[in-house]
Amino acid sequence: MRRTLQEKLAILADAAKYDASCASSGTTRRDSRDGGLGSAGGSGICHAYTPDGRCISLLKILMTNFCIYDCAYCINRVSSGVERARFSPEEVVTLTLEFYRRNYIEGLFLSSGIIRSPDDTMEDMVRIARTLRRDHGFKGYIHLKTIPEASQDLIDAAGLYADRLSVNIELPRDSSTRALAPQKKPETIRAAMAAVRLKRQESSEKSHSGKRAARFAPAGQSTQMIVGADAANDRDILTTATRLYTGYKLNRVYYSAFSPIPDASVALPLVKPPLMREHRLYQADWLLRFYGFDVDEITSTAPSGDLDLDVDPKLAWAIANRGLFPIDINRADRNTLLRVPGFGTRTVSRILTARRSGALRYGDLIRIGARMGVAKPFVTVPDWSPGALTDRDDLRARFATPPKQLSLF
């Protein structure tokens, strides 16, 4: 029985939803005034939101959900009884262009189950991206999932057409990846990321003749880590993330709370997805990248190596290191201000700008947009000093949500 386009779309969108990435920002600036269709560059646009609170920015689909691998956490593993379908390259191209023209999406995020061989699959994906770019002059955003085992030539070609490439690291520990995804090799996944980094580095350098190579994946590369499917604690997860950021210059590591899938494997517990944990990991990730924290500082607040779920990681760190506070807002440097709970990077920049016009007072901080409810025990300004508040025993309790009685059902 042949499936209609609508039926295929239902199956292959359903299969793609466990990929968290939706970014469409930060690529080269281009538009269609000199021909073709579409524009990109600048900040991304989220065209719709589903009731899971996630945005729809790209048409996120699988080329096919047939797969020869058997990854326990994945809905599309070979041993799952899920319905299977496969788009033809033309169908993907048409869907992308027609959705784009109606302003539903910013572009395409194409992933795929592995059929026949990694090279065959990657080749089909590259063909779709090439058709969009070459035959239709498509200038929107394209994100291609890279298959780690695919040959270097195909990855090179993918980077020429795609804005972003991604390889999923899958699980924070090699041992978990080997256990739950027996056909995937952590070292091959890392080598694929390294190859993308190398290629991007090359394309940004001028050759001897002064010519610049064609841009390679201008929006960089990202990856995704599944949280809660193995026993790794938050320290393991953030340590792995740091290695990925430093080693392969990733733009983003996405953390995806392991969420129940239809027809689950016996190997994995079906629990409620740990959404709060995922949220805390993202907060910690930001602290690592933009606030000058390192993994040990963030994860040493609890002996378990997990983040505090009740208060955000910066606040947890500040409570554990009260000796460093309160901080004089009118004297502290940027790096110190960034460590104050309730201050974001933008708040800190505003504080530094505002200080040029004179000393800041409590009301100024509120106007600037600082969350003083949180920051108050940690700062001093001429008309505010926290006094004993900083050292109170119940400081954490003031911020944590009150304990809830467990549900009996």
Next chain:
Amino acid sequence: MYHVSLPQRGFFDVWRDNARRFLVHHVPPDEIFWDRGGDEGLFTGTAAPEMDGPADVTVTRSFLKTAASVLCHTQANAPALLYEALYRHQTDRRALENPADPLSRKLARLRKAVARDVHKMHAFVRFRELPSDGPRRRFGAWFEPDHLILETATPFFARRFADMDWTIATPTGVACFEAGDLSFHPPAERPKLPEDTSEALWGTYFSNIFNPARLHLQAMRSEMPLKYWKNLPETRLIPDMLADAESRVAAMHAAMPTQAPARAERILNRLSVPEISALPRTMGDARDAASRCRRCTLCEAATQTVWGEGDASAPLMIVGEQPGDNEDIAGRPFVGPAGQLLTRLIKDAGIGAVWKTNAVKHFKFRPRGKRRIHQSPDRNEIEQCRWWLDLERRLVKPKLVLALGASAAYALTGTDLPLRARRGEIETALDGGAVMLSWHPSHILRLSGNAASRARSELLADLRAAGAMAGNAEPSNTHTPHRNTRLGYLRNPPF
């Protein structure tokens, strides 16, 4: 009292023109009544004075940008606040840039609201295809922005959808893009747009990309506020999606794992990897086996095993410490700065074929900031990796091994006495065989001045001696002068 009535479109130029005329005459803000037109005659005041007044007017480029944006805000006092800020700017230059200043902050908030409205318009306009006679396809949309942003927000669509004709109608005006020209027209009645077949597909996509196990309605509502829903086709599906969500998740929990389809076993059998045989017999097998090595924990953090490279039957084998950042990424030994120095010195020493490798085959590092900082391998790691080094030596069968640096010296001789006294000497490897010791090229790179050039000439001398001893000095020393190939290695394919 002065009175300025701003039009519905082109209001920025009118505001700027009037503001300039007031300022040159020092007209204070509270003597001007700005209004948004429409109610002509309800209030009448004097028009702004003609040009030529006593004062010079200063304004910053960024303020003009703010003004263009804030004027789109429908809040009645937006033009007045802008004038107040500009008036004050003539005497107080700092206040505009001060984020803690109440007036600047107010303007920033207005500007942000307008920017958000523009952004939401870019996101939430939904085109439907209209019949077309010509070669260009035609599309139409209806959108209800909060602010007067039609002229600010629509050039975006002109850049994005240049190859089609389109119309975006709003309650305050209509933007038309035809054959490459964008034009604005007074508001018209809401157009009737025909059904569009792609909308059903879009609905299918919307309801299937949603994960029922992660409901987070508050996030959805704050990013896609209810006020926009009436013009978004997909939002009609949300009630049904919510109604089904709980039962879908319950069904997933209740479902027992099913029997795997028959093809699964067949496919997986085909994919299974044969176990590593006890002792690899060829260099290819050895490299392959080493790529899966887990003898120590370094493989968890490093990218890949970096196996040796060169002539597998060379009489001279050069052993370094471990791959660095560059080697780890490229998967090849001696391609980083130290490796390039070594390559240059090998050439200068006139040595022929060599096999280059490392005592430890994985990169050991500590992340700091955005970089990976090299860490020396410890004894255990060197000892674990000796298994591979010994295998490599059995396969290459060199006449002489040149150990560079303390780690390589320890790996080969099992002795970690200081290198200074031992360099240039021949020692015996743990399992027999001659080993010459010398400096690691990265040691030279860390030194400066005389110390660096001395160490460099010592390494060069050792290389010459090793080449002579191994009997692979190149017959004629006619190599071309070295060209700067700092990044040449990047262009070679790995392996």
